[in-house]
Amino acid sequence: xxxxxxxxxxxxxxxxxxxxxxxxxxxxxxxxxxxxxxxxxxxxxxxxxxxxxxxxxxxxxxxxxxxxxxxxxxxxxxxxxxxxxxxxxxxxxxxxxxxxxxxxxxxxxxxxxxxxxxxxxxxxxxxxxxxxxxxxxxxxxxxxxxxxxxxxxxxxxxxxxxxxxxxxxxxxxxxxxxxxxxxxxxxxxxxxxxxxxxxxxxxxxxxxxxxxxxxxxxxxxxxxxxxxxxxxxxxxxxxxxxxxxxxxxxxxxxxxxxxxxxxxxxxxxxxxxxxxxxxxxxxxxxxxxxxxxxxxxxxxxxxxxxxxxxxxxxxxxxxxxxxxxxxxxxxxxxxxxxxxxxxxxxxxxxxxxxxxxxxxxxxxxxxxxxxxxxxxxxxxxxxxxxxxxxxxxxxxxxxxxxxxxxxxxxxxxxxxxxxxxxxxxxxxxxxxxxxxxxxxxxxxxxxxxxxxxxxxxxxxxxxxxxxxxxxxxxxxxxxxxxxxxxxxxxxxxxxxxxxxxxxxxxxxxxxxxxxxxxxxxxxxxxxxxxxxxxxxxxxxxxxxxxxxxxxxxxxxxxxxxxxxxxxxxxxxxxxxxxxxxxxxxxxxxxxxxxxxxxxxxxxxxxxxxxxxxxxxxxxxxxxxxxxxxxxxxxxxxxxxxxxxxxxxxxxxxxxxxxxxxxxxxxxxxxxxxxxxxxxxxxxxxxxxxxxxxxxxxxxxxxxxxxxxxxxxxxxxxxxxxxxxxxxxxxxxxxxxxxxxxxxxxxxxxxxxxxxx
Numbered sequence: 001x002x003x004x005x006x007x008x009x010x011x012x013x014x015x016x017x018x019x020x021x022x023x024x025x026x027x028x029x030x031x032x033x034x035x036x037x038x039x040x041x042x043x044x045x046x047x048x049x050x051x052x053x054x055x056x057x058x059x060x061x062x063x064x065x066x067x068x069x070x071x072x073x074x075x076x077x078x079x080x081x082x083x084x085x086x087x088x089x090x091x092x093x094x095x096x097x098x099x100x101x102x103x104x105x106x107x108x109x110x111x112x113x114x115x116x117x118x119x120x121x122x123x124x125x126x127x128x129x130x131x132x133x134x135x136x137x138x139x140x141x142x143x144x145x146x147x148x149x150x151x152x153x154x155x156x157x158x159x160x161x162x163x164x165x166x167x168x169x170x171x172x173x174x175x176x177x178x179x180x181x182x183x184x185x186x187x188x189x190x191x192x193x194x195x196x197x198x199x200x201x202x203x204x205x206x207x208x209x210x211x212x213x214x215x216x217x218x219x220x221x222x223x224x225x226x227x228x229x230x231x232x233x234x235x236x237x238x239x240x241x242x243x244x245x246x247x248x249x250x251x252x253x254x255x256x257x258x259x260x261x262x263x264x265x266x267x268x269x270x271x272x273x274x275x276x277x278x279x280x281x282x283x284x285x286x287x288x289x290x291x292x293x294x295x296x297x298x299x300x301x302x303x304x305x306x307x308x309x310x311x312x313x314x315x316x317x318x319x320x321x322x323x324x325x326x327x328x329x330x331x332x333x334x335x336x337x338x339x340x341x342x343x344x345x346x347x348x349x350x351x352x353x354x355x356x357x358x359x360x361x362x363x364x365x366x367x368x369x370x371x372x373x374x375x376x377x378x379x380x381x382x383x384x385x386x387x388x389x390x391x392x393x394x395x396x397x398x399x400x401x402x403x404x405x406x407x408x409x410x411x412x413x414x415x416x417x418x419x420x421x422x423x424x425x426x427x428x429x430x431x432x433x434x435x436x437x438x439x440x441x442x443x444x445x446x447x448x449x450x451x452x453x454x455x456x457x458x459x460x461x462x463x464x465x466x467x468x469x470x471x472x473x474x475x476x477x478x479x480x481x482x483x484x485x486x487x488x489x490x491x492x493x494x495x496x497x498x499x500x501x502x503x504x505x506x507x508x509x510x511x512x513x514x515x516x517x518x519x520x521x522x523x524x525x526x527x528x529x530x531x532x533x534x535x536x537x538x539x540x541x542x543x544x545x546x547x548x549x550x551x552x553x554x555x556x557x558x559x560x561x562x563x564x565x566x567x568x569x570x571x572x573x574x575x576x577x578x579x580x581x582x583x584x585x586x587x588x589x590x591x592x593x594x595x596x597x598x599x600x601x602x603x604x605x606x607x608x609x610x611x612x613x614x615x616x617x618x619x620x621x622x623x624x625x626x627x628x629x630x631x632x633x634x635x636x637x638x639x640x641x642x643x644x645x646x647x648x649x650x651x652x653x654x655x656x657x658x659x660x661x662x663x664x665x666x667x668x669x670x671x672x673x674x675x676x677x678x679x680x681x682x683x684x685x686x687x688x689x690x691x692x693x694x695x696x697x698x699x700x701x702x703x704x705x706x707x708x709x710x711x712x713x714x715x716x717x718x719x720x721x722x723x724x725x726x727x728x729x730x731x732x733x734x735x736x737x738x739x740x741x742x743x744x745x746x747x748x749x750x751x752x753x754x755x756x
Contacts, residue, residue: 328596393575416610528559
């Protein structure tokens with residue numbers, strides 16, 4: 001369904017930025033990207049060294065790529081036009097079925113020491129009572145494996161049959177033992193055989209060396225496959241972007257394609273022994289990488305005729321609002337394409353708190369499957385699921401006649417935040433300014449790094465409402481754009497405003513005959529149900545921005561895909577702001593997840609230039625602005641604060657992860673553009689350093705290792721001083737700025753600002 005017949009070389013630089021970790025090998029990535037397009041000829045051309053003859057090592061890589069990808073990849077889901085669940089077989093974890101014929105299963109993972117049987121049992125019960133269908137425990141050694149048998153026995157005595165999942169890293173013998181008592185085994189292809197994660201990139205000069213490694217891996221893995229088959233155990237082949245094996249890195253690079261091949265190496269062994277009670281996962285801390293990896297996995301399964309279920313999750317998502325919104329972006333995007341049969345929201349919080357966001361996501365997915373998309377038929381030809389390239393809308397330019405109004409601040413190049421504002425709020429500037437993210441100086445607002453770019457007025461203040469009008473003028477002076485309906489502006493003009501016209505009200509040119517007095521630009525309001533002709537006219541219009549406020553009767557994701565298809569066919573650079581409406585009262589968690597799921601699902605495909613959230617009863621206005629910026633950062637668009645890659649904790653964790661993460665965030669949370677990984681142990685720690693500038697990793701009890709990128713630069717720092725040592729490390733590398741002094745009134749603006 002669409003443009004999937006070959007690579008587009010013009011996209012390779014953008015794709016490189018998404019799919020590689022910092023410092024990854026470029027040629028390996030380019031070859032891997034070409035592979036997904038199914039062109040062995042182009043793979044040979046693009047993977048070749050810049051000078052001289054093709055090396056034997058490059059030839060080995062190309063051979064492997066061509067072996068998997070000779071056929072064009074046609075699809076990754078059942079339909080890109082409506083939510084339709086991908087058909088899968090049913091696999092069984094204990095008494096819980098997982099697959100497309102069953103409700104999405106909810107999972108979490110304990111944070112207790114697995115050796116502490118009593119504590120683990122109590123936490124599992126708490127999770128089961130909170131709605132967990134499965135609970136995972138870390139099993140790092142024989143002592144823990146023996147404790148697992150006691151945990152299972154005690155749970156059964158207390159009437160709990162919740163399937164238990166053993167999380168295995170580095171320890172094949174441990175997996176064999178715990179399979180005797182637990183219902184499901186999770187294996188990580190990146191370290192099942194290869195041991196501790198390193199960044200060694202093995203070089204293979206011929207196929208023989210690579211084949212020998214695969215033989216050794218098969219010899220090690222086969223006993224577990226046979227045992228799981230004999231005992232009826234389930235297995236998850238769970239790839240992590242941060243812990244790919246040296247073998248995979250050497251052949252495919254640190255890419256989504258490498259993640260898929262890493263899992264398939266293990267799946268082929270399962271299939272060889274007629275064992276099919278398994279499923280896949282493709283986790284990453286970057287939602288864009290995660291989504292691309294799952295789509296590639298699903299596409300390859302379609303090509304091969306495989307029907308194994310999918311476990312979805314964004315690993316190391318973090319805590320609070322950021323953790324929820326990143327998970328909603330990644331998991332939600334896939335669920336709305338009908339992908340996913342069991343999910344976990346990984347939060348740096350107690351495990352029972354993961355179940356509510358899981359339940360919200362699963363519920364929203366079920367709702368999406370029940371309702372038709374509600375949009376006219378269209379053919380999708382421009383969105384390429386195999387790569388990421390952001391469609392960038394054109395930014396406003398200053399024109400002669402704009403006078404003192406700087407229209408360039410209306411939109412931001414990295415993604416814009418619009419905020420609806422009421423007349424009542426304009427009359428309370430002392431609380432409105434900080435709610436909009438403005439810095440204050442002698443009572444006047446100024447734009448800061450996380451200030452809204454524009455405000456939207458549903459009602460324009462009367463010409464004699466001096467207090468409200470003064471607030472508007474001061475916001476405009478600070479560079480904040482002002483949008484209002486053309487009808488409102490005609491009745492009460494505002495100098496320097498942008499007049500908003502509903503596309504349905506305009507004639508075939510999608511351009512007004514004349515702007516209201518004082519207005520300098522116009523914007524278009526669309527709901528996604530317009531005709532092809534109307535959308536084509538909008539694409540050709542001179543509007544400065546489109547506000548895409550999808551009708552309640554249609555699926556936002558699929559209606560928006562159609563709008564962008566029409567725009568891109570016309571090669572239009574019209575900027576598009578997603579307007580998201582939520583009517584539920586006092587439910588900040590549900591709103592956060594909905595914003596991530598509905599709008600984030602489009603932003604991961606590069607479709608959209610910003611967001612405007614309308615939620616009259618769910619949050620304060622300032623909180624809604626914060627969620628909007630969190631959405632843009634989680635979608636890898638606009639950084640307005642430090643990016644934290646934080647693991648959810650488990651029995652391996654070597655320190656109190658929640659407390660330490662909070663301490664680090666308090667000291668370093670003001671560094672936009674800086675990414676810090678906080679990892680409780682070594683399992684994914686060094687691997688995830690690839691997605692971070694600095695890393696804080698538990699190396700031993702009471703000791704912390706600090707990283708710069710992939711490299712450990714300080715070892716065995718006593719925990720008491722490790723946070724300060726991290727700050728000093730950031731300073732040494734020139735990435736530190738002093739935190740700004742707190743100023744302005746506390747955000748207490750009611751979200752009436754977001755009223756319809």
